[in-house]
Amino acid sequence: MSERPQTGSSTRRTMIEAIRDALAVMMARDDRVVSFGEDAGYFGGVFRCTEGLQQEFGPHRSFDTPISESGIVGAAVGMAAYGLRPVAEIQFADYMYPGYDQIVSEAARLRSRSAGGFTAPLVIRMPVGGGIRGGQTHSQSPEALLTHVAGLKTVIPSNPVDAKGLLIAAIEDPDPVIFLEPKRLYNGPFDGRPDQPVQPWSNHALGDVPDGYYTIPLGKASIVRPGEDLTVLAYGTLTFIAEAAVEETGIDAEIIDLRTLLPLDVDTIVASVRKTGRCVIAHEATRTSGFGAELSAQVQERCFDFLEAPIQRVTGFDTPYPVGLEWIYFPGPKRVGDGMKKAMAY
Amino acid sequence: MAERHVQLHVPEPSARPGEIPDFSHLVVPPVHDARRPPVEAEAHSTYDLATTLIRVLDDDGRAGGEWDPGLDAATLKTALRHMIITRLLEEQFMLLQRQGKAAFAIRSLGEEAVSVSSAMAVGATSPGYGPGLDMHFPTYRQAGLLVSNGHSLFEMTCQVLSNSGDRLDGAQLPGLHSVPECGFFSISGNLGTQIIQAVGWAMAGAIENKRIVALAWTGEGATAENDFHSGLVFASVYQPPVILNVVNNQWAISSFQGIAGGGDTSFAQRGIGYSLPTLRVDGNDLLAGYAATTWATERARSGHGPTLIEWVTYRAASHSSSDDPTKYRPADAAAAWPLGDPVKRLSQHLIVTGSATETTLAELHEACRSEVMDVIDQAENLGTINSGPKASPVEMFRHVYAEMPPHLIEQRQELGY
Numbered sequence: 001m002s003e004r005p006q007t008g009s010s011t012r013r014t015m016i017e018a019i020r021d022a023l024a025v026m027m028a029r030d031d032r033v034v035s036f037g038e039d040a041g042y043f044g045g046v047f048r049c050t051e052g053l054q055q056e057f058g059p060h061r062s063f064d065t066p067i068s069e070s071g072i073v074g075a076a077v078g079m080a081a082y083g084l085r086p087v088a089e090i091q092f093a094d095y096m097y098p099g100y101d102q103i104v105s106e107a108a109r110l111r112s113r114s115a116g117g118f119t120a121p122l123v124i125r126m127p128v129g130g131g132i133r134g135g136q137t138h139s140q141s142p143e144a145l146l147t148h149v150a151g152l153k154t155v156i157p158s159n160p161v162d163a164k165g166l167l168i169a170a171i172e173d174p175d176p177v178i179f180l181e182p183k184r185l186y187n188g189p190f191d192g193r194p195d196q197p198v199q200p201w202s203n204h205a206l207g208d209v210p211d212g213y214y215t216i217p218l219g220k221a222s223i224v225r226p227g228e229d230l231t232v233l234a235y236g237t238l239t240f241i242a243e244a245a246v247e248e249t250g251i252d253a254e255i256i257d258l259r260t261l262l263p264l265d266v267d268t269i270v271a272s273v274r275k276t277g278r279c280v281i282a283h284e285a286t287r288t289s290g291f292g293a294e295l296s297a298q299v300q301e302r303c304f305d306f307l308e309a310p311i312q313r314v315t316g317f318d319t320p321y322p323v324g325l326e327w328i329y330f331p332g333p334k335r336v337g338d339g340m341k342k343a344m345a346y
Numbered sequence: 347m348a349e350r351h352v353q354l355h356v357p358e359p360s361a362r363p364g365e366i367p368d369f370s371h372l373v374v375p376p377v378h379d380a381r382r383p384p385v386e387a388e389a390h391s392t393y394d395l396a397t398t399l400i401r402v403l404d405d406d407g408r409a410g411g412e413w414d415p416g417l418d419a420a421t422l423k424t425a426l427r428h429m430i431i432t433r434l435l436e437e438q439f440m441l442l443q444r445q446g447k448a449a450f451a452i453r454s455l456g457e458e459a460v461s462v463s464s465a466m467a468v469g470a471t472s473p474g475y476g477p478g479l480d481m482h483f484p485t486y487r488q489a490g491l492l493v494s495n496g497h498s499l500f501e502m503t504c505q506v507l508s509n510s511g512d513r514l515d516g517a518q519l520p521g522l523h524s525v526p527e528c529g530f531f532s533i534s535g536n537l538g539t540q541i542i543q544a545v546g547w548a549m550a551g552a553i554e555n556k557r558i559v560a561l562a563w564t565g566e567g568a569t570a571e572n573d574f575h576s577g578l579v580f581a582s583v584y585q586p587p588v589i590l591n592v593v594n595n596q597w598a599i600s601s602f603q604g605i606a607g608g609g610d611t612s613f614a615q616r617g618i619g620y621s622l623p624t625l626r627v628d629g630n631d632l633l634a635g636y637a638a639t640t641w642a643t644e645r646a647r648s649g650h651g652p653t654l655i656e657w658v659t660y661r662a663a664s665h666s667s668s669d670d671p672t673k674y675r676p677a678d679a680a681a682a683w684p685l686g687d688p689v690k691r692l693s694q695h696l697i698v699t700g701s702a703t704e705t706t707l708a709e710l711h712e713a714c715r716s717e718v719m720d721v722i723d724q725a726e727n728l729g730t731i732n733s734g735p736k737a738s739p740v741e742m743f744r745h746v747y748a749e750m751p752p753h754l755i756e757q758r759q760e761l762g763y
């Protein structure tokens with residue numbers, strides 16, 4: 001079970017509100033924290049994650065930027081190197097590519113190429129994943145393009161409690177952190193049945209978000225469902241899809257929500273797979289060279305003697321994310337369940 | 347020297363929700379102000395045209411000045427019809443989105459003269475596409491190019507519905523069309539990326555000594571992207587036959603044009619900075635848009651190279667079906683826009699010149715409406731995003747490569763196809 005930080009009072013919040021609260025808490029605690037991005041100032045972001053921050057902290061702490069992702073990331077590098085704690089928003093992860101050079105060649109490598117003389121302690125927030133009829137430019141999951149880069153940390157929460165604690169930890173982290181926000185989970189958990197009404201976070205235990213300051217450490221996974229038959233490694237939206245697949249198949253799976261992809265919580269993964277002997281990896285991103293490939297290699301290298309079945313990967317297909325065929329593309333409970341059955345068949 | 351507080355300057359628009367719209371910063375010169383230089387003019391001699399506003403229709407709907415293209419009444423009525431069809435069609439698309447039949451919708455309400463006048467001035471492209479042909483590289487805000495260039499409204503609607511009649515097989519968001527035979531390049535959805543592609547298309551034409559023209563399109567917001575600047579510098583260096591269209595509709599979702607750096611300058615002046623001949627035009631004046639594009643097209647085809655055009659207009663509707671503009675600008679802002687509405691202005695011109703009456707215009711509207719409604723009905727028969735026939739899942743795998751590689755064949759088979 002996900003540990004609940006104890007800070008006293010708590011408030012029911014969506015993931016959007018939890019993220020906003022993390023930013024507000026940190027902006028109040030630390031004058032160095034600034035927030036900016038396209039439409040992220042006055043309006044508060046197209047998903048409203050920064051709503052009210054400009055009104056509360058002033059336009060010099062929360063502001064709109066020109067439509068230039070390279071500008072946004074590049075400016076964040078400069079501010080972070082100076083000593084601020086910038087939290088930049090990229091409107092959709094699909095639009096990070098103009099800023100990718102600044103992420104890969106600059107933010108990620110500044111510390112190492114200056115032997116620690118300069119650093120870039122920044123956070124780049126970006127919504128990821130599909131399930132909102134956004135097509136190929138509002139649905140991508142580019143985590144593997146980020147975990148492949150030395151010098152970056154990559155975080156992806158799956159619920160409001162984790163989102164707030166992880167974001168605060170990311171802001172305090174001395175290295176550049178990419179903070180991926182599964183947009184399908186912004187307003188509620190998602191069981192992969194798009195025809196059903198959205199279940200709001202207010203009905204979910206992890207929508208009860210502690211008030212004030214708390215952190216959830218980077219690099220620690222969470223076992224969201226203990227089980228004996230097999231281990232499912234998931235993150236973001238697929239955490240809930242895995243839960244739905246367990247319901248549908250009745251397989252007693254241990255579901256691990258990785259929460260941080262890099263640094264990876266190898267210990268939790270290894271302990272679980274050694275216990276169950278079977279492993280299914282599920283992500284929404286395309287399959288080839290996806291993060292699942294790294295997970296599969298880690299499990300194979302560390303758990304070879306314990307494996308009773310080949311590691312299964314359930315992923316998006318190696319095609320651009322379609323609008324019209326979104327639910328064919330999306331690895332829903334049926335496909336994750338099939339992967340689980342396959343692992344059990346050995 | 348007076349000391350000033352060092353502080354971060356974050357531009358603010360002249361009015362926010364609840365305030366009175368204020369467009370006093372927009373200087374609207376009389377129609378006779380802007381001179382029309384010869385098309386072979388040097389870039390530096392167009393400085394004045396990058397700061398003024400080229401206008402043909404005055405406030406009473408009369409045409410005048412050096413830029414008056416002298417179009418006949420029949421051509422003007424066709425232009426009006428294309429603007430009305432574009433408006434009504436996009437209005438229906440928004441309705442379809444609200445009814446859950448389309449994934450997304452976007453409109454060019456209030457900006458229809460921009461794409462319609464440009465398409466008419468460039469002229470219909472030859473059927474088919476390939477080397478030696480003109481090409482528009484549009485954004486989602488230029489559906490009028492398709493209407494003007496005679497693309498099937500039925501097909502446009504099928505694309506918006508992501509149904510079995512969608513030639514893109516549901517691969518792209520509604521409104522992100524791709525119509526090679528209309529000289530309409532596949533719209534990416536990633537802002538700014540295609541400005542430099544248009545320049546590349548034009549460079550290819552120049553390499554082959556073709557009398558073509560390529561047209562780049564961008565909103566003022568996306569001019570902040572690096573690719574815009576790449577486009578301008580390549581155009582300036584290689585002098586290819588390209589028209590760089592910057593549609594300044596004042597807003598980029600919730601950010602006013604000042605956030606794109608338009609505060610104390612015009613976007614047209616960016617062109618001058620790169621030594622590109624530049625025109626700043628009243629985007630709601632169909633005649634002015636036609637005249638400016640004709641000038642730039644003649645220039646391109648006669649070997650005199652690129653032109654930058656800033657279209658000054660107003661995004662009268664929401665950014666898209668996902669947006670609520672009352673959250674960041676006065677609700678009645680569009681009504682106060684000093685350059686008015688393009689459909690009304692051209693209608694008024696036809697009336698004052700005796701080419702139309704209130705009655706014939708009402709008939710035109712009615713004819714356009716029933717044409718659009720028929721198209722919507724027919725297209726819905728081929729399904730919507732939510733129901734009815736759709737592209738086969740096979741299509742998802744089909745166009746990723748010219749030849750499907752083994753791993754995709756395997757994934758397709760995994761899916762049962």
Ligand SMILES: Cc1ncc(C[n+]2csc(CCOP(=O)(O)OP(=O)(O)O)c2C)c(N)n1
Nearest residue numbers: 095487535536537565566567568597598599
């Ligand atoms: C690279 C990239 N960044 C961000 C976006 C998200 N986005 C879509 S439209 C838009 C505003 C564009 O404004 P403008 O260029 O002025 O064109 P307009 O919509 O006003 O026609 C933004 C920020 C995007 N599509 N691509």
